[in-house]
Amino acid sequence: MKLYFGTNLKMYKNVCQTRDYLKRLAELTKDMDRQKTELFVLPSYTSLSAAASCTDQSLIRLGSQNMCWEEEGQFTGEISPLMLKELGIELTMAGHSERRTLFGEDDRVESKKAAMAVRQGMTALLCIGETLEQKTLGISREVLRIQLKTGLSKVEPEKLDKIWIAYEPVWSIGVNGIPADPQYARIMHQSIKECLLELYGGAGAQVPVLYGGSVNMENARELIACPSIDGLFVGRSAWQADAFYKLMLECLK
């Protein structure tokens, strides 16, 4: 399987900054072997159009950080898959922990988004992860299984090649996050992979499972060395193109 490297720019970078970032990242990564690596960036909605016009998406895939589960209708403030596809965006994220904790989204909402994305021929990056309380209670695996089973419940098995998973423990994300011990991440990834096998048989093994949450130069190599970790989904450490490139090089050594 390829190694996946992606970043979510969250509510950072305006149009101009996004364009500069992508141009620099494209320049730095132009010789990276795309047979072996998949690189993606999720800019803000307002930067997507400019991003799409300055990026060769066969080299750097662009995606949205969120999406509505309907094609159109009375959904004030939402963005439909058709609007994204109009801009040439074929990848969308569902279920980032900030959507779940700050905006009240739950597994059922994420399942509708994932299903709509794949129905539209888009790829869905479904994010799952346990909270600190759930970890402390020793129910991380149960939580991940529920998030996976519910989140994927409306995705037909033949669309599974359009699903990517990101495991992001909630307690490890962002400025106050504690980086997960790679051994812990490895065990959680194994149980995610087992659940995918249980759900889809052999086809489940083809679903890439990325790790995210305080990935940095110090822990990236050890994380990516785990066979059950297929890629890294990076926030802060990737928001400067040069730093992101260095981190990828470290992993590809």
Ligand code: PGA
């Ligand atoms: P972080 O963000 O790397 O800054 O912790 C990860 C994420 O939110 O996906």
